Amino acid sequence: MKKAAIGFFTLFSLIAASSPAPAQLKKIRFSTTSIAVTELQFRIAQMKGFYREEGLELETLLIRGAVGMQALIGGSIDYASAAGATIAAAVRGAPVKLVLIVNSKPQFDFVAQPEIKTVQQLKGKLIGISSRGGAVDLLTQLILTQNGLTPNKDATLLIIGTPEEMMIALRTGRIAAGLLSPPRQLILYREGFNKLAYSGDYLASYPSGGIGATEEKIRTSPAEVLAFVRASLKGVQYFTQNRAESIQLISSYLGIKDLSLAGEVYDVQASRVGGMAYLGEAWMRGAIDFTKKSLGVTKEVPPSQVFDFSFVEKALGKTKNY
Numbered sequence: 001m002k003k004a005a006i007g008f009f010t011l012f013s014l015i016a017a018s019s020p021a022p023a024q025l026k027k028i029r030f031s032t033t034s035i036a037v038t039e040l041q042f043r044i045a046q047m048k049g050f051y052r053e054e055g056l057e058l059e060t061l062l063i064r065g066a067v068g069m070q071a072l073i074g075g076s077i078d079y080a081s082a083a084g085a086t087i088a089a090a091v092r093g094a095p096v097k098l099v100l101i102v103n104s105k106p107q108f109d110f111v112a113q114p115e116i117k118t119v120q121q122l123k124g125k126l127i128g129i130s131s132r133g134g135a136v137d138l139l140t141q142l143i144l145t146q147n148g149l150t151p152n153k154d155a156t157l158l159i160i161g162t163p164e165e166m167m168i169a170l171r172t173g174r175i176a177a178g179l180l181s182p183p184r185q186l187i188l189y190r191e192g193f194n195k196l197a198y199s200g201d202y203l204a205s206y207p208s209g210g211i212g213a214t215e216e217k218i219r220t221s222p223a224e225v226l227a228f229v230r231a232s233l234k235g236v237q238y239f240t241q242n243r244a245e246s247i248q249l250i251s252s253y254l255g256i257k258d259l260s261l262a263g264e265v266y267d268v269q270a271s272r273v274g275g276m277a278y279l280g281e282a283w284m285r286g287a288i289d290f291t292k293k294s295l296g297v298t299k300e301v302p303p304s305q306v307f308d309f310s311f312v313e314k315a316l317g318k319t320k321n322y
Helices: 009-017 037-047 066-074 082-094 135-146 163-171 184-190 215-220 223-240 245-252 259-272 281-295 309-315
Strands: 026-032 056-062 096-103 110-111 126-129 158-160 177-180 194-198 209-216
Touching: 026 066, 026 082, 026 163, 026 223, 037 056, 037 096, 037 209, 037 223, 037 245, 037 259, 056 082, 056 223, 066 082, 066 096, 066 209, 066 215, 082 209, 082 223, 082 281, 096 215, 096 223, 096 309, 110 184, 126 135, 126 163, 135 158, 135 177, 163 177, 163 184, 177 184, 184 259, 209 215, 209 223, 215 223, 223 259, 223 309
Parallel strands: 026 056, 126 158, 126 177
Antiparallel strands: 096 209, 110 177, 110 194
8 A cells, every 4th residue: 555645634625625515314332341541533523513423423442452342343333442352353354453542652652660761671571461461461461572671571561451450550569560551551650650651652553443344344334334434533533733722521421630730631632543544554564563563473364354444544535546
């Protein structure tokens, strides 16, 4: 696929210009895995009426873990926001594809105890991961390896569980370091914990937040998929261009009463959101290779089996060119 040559934000006038006049609203069901800043752009699009402008009435459901992907494949929902889970399912051969990405890089920071200043100082320490073989595990191993440490030899990886449990393990000193995403790592930084690394500097091709759809949905309802993608892109644009209002939304949506902390969350997210890197084949193959490694898959998986970004290209006025 031809690498995008035009900037992400300069194309949004084309999105608005190509939007259809609203007709009778079509109800769609959209699942999210958690209440997180990567989901906020969809919330903004809903609150601002962007979906209604596209003729859609959105119902958002909180469905955690693999259940959400099962609901998508089974037809109980129309779309899912779990980008990583969508890629994993498609790599395994499930009839789903990722049609939009909010963040083209992972959002985790490698957070360590206050006395630890470098990755090398983790030698002989316990490091928390959420599960064995998942994205957090592999990202942690990648960061350690690129800093000269051999995982589970120079430093031991310990299964901790959820992000909240990871925070507790750090605060109690059970582990020396672990990967956390906003706002959790920002809260710990205020308590004196250190940022050792940003995972996106080590792996540039793993998404956070997006839209997954079934192949049947793409085949039978392309106009609906395009409308959903286009409205969601408007939500991303609004988020990046309206800092003050977005901070207020972060405060209410994530339950962050401290507006200065909500501002920090916004600034981190705004600096990492958007970009068209994921339209390039190199990015797609990188995401597939990383997922294959986490799943133990060895067979060849073409990008066309996992991704369909033609709707993003149409929304931005681009032409598909293979």
